[in-house]
Amino acid sequence: MERILTASEMKKADDYTINTLGIPEEELIIAAGKAVAEEIKKHKRGGRVLVVCGKGNNGADGRVIAEELKKIHGFSVFLYDVALPKPELLSAEYDIIADCLLGTGLNGAVRGECERLINKMNAMSGYKVACDIPSGLNADTGRPQKVSFKADLTVAVQEYKRGHFFGDGIDYCGKTVAKDIGISIWGDFPYKLTDEDAAAYFKKRKRNVNKGDFSKAAVIGGSKDFYGAPVLSLSSLMTMIGGAGYGYLYAPESYQNLYKGFNPECIVKGFSDDGANMTFDETLAKNLNDCKAAAFGMGLGVTKGVYDELCDILSVYKGTLIIDADGINALSLYGKDVLKSAACKVIITPHMGEFSRLTGIPVDKLKEDPIKYAVALSKELNVTVVLKDAVSVITDGERVCVNVSGSPALAKAGSGDVLSGLIAGVAVREEPFEAASVGAYVLGRAGEFAAKERGDYSVTASMLPEFIGRFIAKLEE
Structure with a gap:
């Protein structure tokens, strides 16, 4: 059985792991980035990779993903960071596009630079991977915003979220896999069978x-x-x-x-x-x-x-x-x-x-x-x-x-x-x-x-x- 959490339940477990168990947040970010990179390697043997990173923890995961893929023979990695934008990267073509722009904590509408970046990524022809949840998709309801990333593969960090499956989430996420990164989860939650x-x-x-x-x-x-x-x-x-x-x-x-x-x-x-x-x-x-x-x-x-x-x-x-x-x-x-x-x-x-x-x-x-x-x-x-x-x-x-x-x-x-x-x-x-x-x-x-x-x-x-x-x-x- 595989658990399915809400965004708030996942945040509570994340906070408990960091603040009560004393596991450094940086350690969890590294584990998440490595897990996503490993999953990308399972699905693609190499190619040009664009990793698009936002300002929060999802973006931090993305920077680790980029560093991990650089270590693997066959991958050429390009990092687009909203903090240090390189517009020329968005006009090229890539075999793999990794969305690490927005995470499960998204509040409010997607607009401005994030909206533009999601549109750019969606227009690219490569294999699309979302880190934890596609940017713009509600992690609880699966409801997409006017602009949301549409993935071929979504790598859920630690646990599946309701938005991966309900509403339009099941179409926006593509294939979804969950990767354990060491966050402590307790209690009874909805689950899916295997x-x-x-x-x-x-x-x-x-x-x-x-x-x-x-x-x-x-x-x-x-x-x-x-x-x-x-x-x-x-x-x-x-x-x-x-x-x-x-x-x-x-x-x-x-x-x-x-x-x-x-x-x-x-x-x-x-x-x-x-x-x-x-x-x-x-x-x-x-x-x-x-x-x-x-x-x-x-x-x-x-x-x-x-x-x-x-x-x-x-x-x-x-x-x-x-x-x-x-x-x-x-x-x-x-x-x-x-x-x-x-x-x-x-x-x-x-x-x-x-x-x-x-x-x-x-x-x-x-x-x-x-x-x-x-x-x-x-x-x-x-x-x-x-x-x-x-x-x-x-x-x-x-x-x-x-x-x-x-x-x-x-x-x-x-x-x-x-x-x-x-x-x-x-x-x-x-x-x-x-x-x-x-x-x-x-x-x-x-x-x-x-x-x-x-x-x-x-x-x-x-x-x-x-x-x-x-x-x-x-x-x-």
Whole structure:
């Protein structure tokens, strides 16, 4: 797990390391500069390098970067320091441009000389590297100013910052790596998962097992107009990567035969419907107790019958219930407080629009601090929240996992349905927060695998289960 801090949290740790532990600031600056130079060397074997330095600690890091690169064969280094400007350097071309102009402590608008320098650097054609955070990018929100440096590589000093991933930060930072320079960090912070973390949840199975050893999970969804959504959820569940030995699909009785043709491995059961949408079925909730996890809502439509069924399940089900899509929309329309007294463990998976309808908070405001709002809702309703976006927030009200895996290939209808089934598959043997965090990470990595092979444009949700399986196979190696 890799921590993600705010700018103020990072400054507090920096101050503690210097003022309480007695580590000289100059020592940390040297360590930061060496770390960035080493990372540049990993990505480029040599070339002409322009290092642009500001007046603060970011600029001090840059001067160390320049000195370190000068020691490495193959690099020709040119230092532009705002304190001793050399305008002629800005008219040349370089293989590498290192932005050490402004750091995480930026306050106010970028203007004047800094604005001009950022524009100059952005216009250059070389490989662009940012020290800690691209100049002009807000380190907490990822919001760029009118002029902000756009990097190919960002080397985060000590820890990742929220602005590296949220908002437009994920595009302005390019590839981001964090380098430990010896700053003391303590306390609980949001974090992101790695492949190594995910692999711990997919250990190789014993040879002496059978399907009965791996529990049961279900998908409840579908209607006349949206029959495909639960099939996508089922497809990820039936990869069985989460550990479920049996998979059930509860679908409208009127269309039960249609669903039986989609997946030969699953068990299809019906629920009451009016020929189009779910109606209340008093037997459904009781039957679900054979399953350790169930995903509810995909393609059900938003009706009072859907809400009544959801309320009944919440009152009697004993497993983990994942509520997605129209399940969330029904809660928005008819009342979300029913979640507070649920008999089961609950995971809700709203995207930004669904979260906004559920809480009344405008999407623009949510994007300013998605962690704050996700944590608040989790505590209010006593549920695990997966706030889905390009970068998603998963929280149980205390712990926060930020999922940064993924690809624009996932920005398609149906990806969320695949996620709900995937989380259900993991939830048969993990607690809700862990299941949601790992499920989101696995889907993101599967999206990356799919995009690498098919490109961002041509990947569809129905392709994702295959790539989920490929990624899990990689973790098991």
